[in-house]
Amino acid sequence: MEQRLANSLIMTVNEKKFIENALLSDIRVDGRRPFDYRNLTISEDGSSEVQLGQTQVIGFVTGQLTQPYRDRPNEGSFAIYIEFSPMADPSFEPGRPGETAIELGRIVDRGLRESRAVDTESLCVIAGKLVWSIRIDLHIIDNGGNLVDAANVAALAALSTFRRPECTLGGEDGQELIIHPPDVREPLPLILHHFPIAVTFGFIGKENTAVIDPTHYEENVMGGSMTATLNTNGDVCAIQKAGGDGVLQSVIMQCLRIASVKAGDITSKIKNAVESYNTQRSLRKIKRHNPDQQASSDVAKHYMERLTVGSDQAGTDSQFSEHDKPNKKRSTLKNFIGGAASWDPYSKGVDGDELRATLASRVTHTDNHIEESSEVNPETKSIPKSSETTSAHKVESETNQSKTLKDAVKPKHKRKNKSNAN
Template structure:
């Protein structure tokens, strides 16, 4: 996927041959072994549901928000989870402002599939009123600097933000018991999401004839 980026195909033939030759000796340009990860740091913001991940030179921020919506007809008792990505032109010369490009859409789909299809989030716990109101959880991922391996960095940023997110507590009231009352945090403690497991993305890159494999590929290799 990241081979589409401009700073990858600008490499000269000699640079590519040098990298491939070094990999045959189990060495990388930055001194790492083939399966060594770059330094990973995870920071949490002051607000619930925010995270900041740095993987080498790759920098991603994650933010989680929620709102009450009508559920899908085929899943009246389940809330929803959606992933959105935003690519800043400052992060990479190939990123353009405006509509998300193919790479941005593909990255969002990969993170979305990893979280939703593994059913990491208990969506049934997001139901407030069956068939009428459920919580919709939205994860916004902002790419601030692209130093390679955006999938793993964005995946960790999304998980870190989800782990610290708290949604408002709400109860049912009114004469018919169908009125939804959303309680402010000072009245009732916000609730964390129920997360069953943590699907961590681990990306590998193949070089040459496909027999040379490395983990955590940076833009230099």
Template sequence: LPPPASNEMMDPRWRPTVNEREFIEQALQSDLRVDGRRPFDFRKLKIAFGREDGSAEVELGETRVMGYVTAQLVQPYKDRPNEGTLAIFTEFSPMADPAFEPGRPGEAAIELGRVIDRGLRESRAVDMESLCVVAGKHVWSVRVDLHVLDNEGNLIDAANIAALAALSTFRRPECTVGGDDGQQVTVHDSEVRDPLPLTIHHLPIAVTFAYFGDGNIMVLSIQHTRKKLLWEEG
């Protein structure tokens, strides 16, 4: 995935002093990080799936992001009559980080949504053509809402996994096409016909790297807390 416009947007609180920076770089030269991890150790990962299809909560270290997926029938874009749509929306709450302001999404929330959206679109993770019901008239528009519950760094990685987890469990209503013109769409209730999962080709995982010193020290998955966090599959 391409890097965001500014890493500081993702965590505006992170302003290391000169002494802190020197201490971190000296520790990294000894192949050790301030939280006890090695340079390429990932954060502890936990994924909790909700009772409803298309909902998931991700904990990456102490950062928590909840993803929720919905869908509705819309008219497709004229230049893509056979494809559905996928949109990412993010919400930053002051409860997650005092630096987040209430109200309209700030620059950080917009940038985070763009990075996640671009990663899913350019990798063609979701089959857009499978979302087409009637070419040129009715397609499914899938919406992913990402709610940042606790910001302790690595928002891109956590939000990316939350979006993928929610999309993987989402089920859209099944629909049939009929009528005199063969273009009338009937959306069936889940009690009548089982909802259908999305067609997902692969799961593109975002991984954040940082460079220290003269650029010769590379670290996986930035961590701003001081607690020891080890890799664990969710």
């Protein structure tokens, strides 16, 4: 029994010929002119969902505290992972990424990385020890052609709504890491210097007619394609020319001019979507704090307790590693990271009522724990104190911590100098 071949799109001779012929009279199969972009819709909900005609991509960004690379001790990192589901297109094989999958990942990655759109230095927490590593997950939901542009927009939109919890160094010696929960301190957005927008052109037929934003069918017919990544300032961040057909220099210049106009349109669309999401988010936050003062302070208390437990571990770990073998440092660091990453930076699932209910059973237990740990590690004493006083003097404890942050700046410099001297 002959199975239907799934690994390639079956195009009829009629379709191929028709696409080429129709282009001669400046019209495309979906009714567009050669330089019309398809309808682009972006919706934001912490993650981003981008629809470009039939194409659909979902982007999601997560952050994790990790050790930085040796050669860049004070820079955070980011990586892009693209998921090609066979549901989106039968030609995507599960498991192994295909040629197009790798190319797509590279183009999006290069557009963001080479143009330094994301400020990686602001992701540094402790130079040489802890930085934020940002992971961008892109899921292709439906392939209707021009995945590059859709994936790029999804990545940008997801990056611009991502918020990481604020981290400061505190404690008496200014060496302890404090991760502030979203209720205590507003999570920080990433710093995006500009939006590099990818615009793809296809070259179809004997005369290499350029079309913007090719569909799935046009991608099967075209002899070559070119992806230009530009920002609103008109800077060309990257160009990728795929396929065998050669393209004239004048055509490339014309494409770039059109692309820069489109980049402006798309940037404003992303910004609008992000803005509406941000206003929605701040409205939601007002609601959360309003109804019951007690509830919010309970939440804060709970977070502070968790926080102190976490920072205890960090404190003891760092002590341990400083005295002991350096090999162990990594594993302890990882343990700690697990704690931080499992904690939801968006505080989506936090239900005030549920927390209040569970708190009653937890409070005694956690208090004991705090006491125990404070015996072991006298440096952390300041933090349990603050947690005890949270409900009444929440603001005060906050200011205390921010003071310790200022103190923390110095030792960091000292350490740097030391390492330089060595």
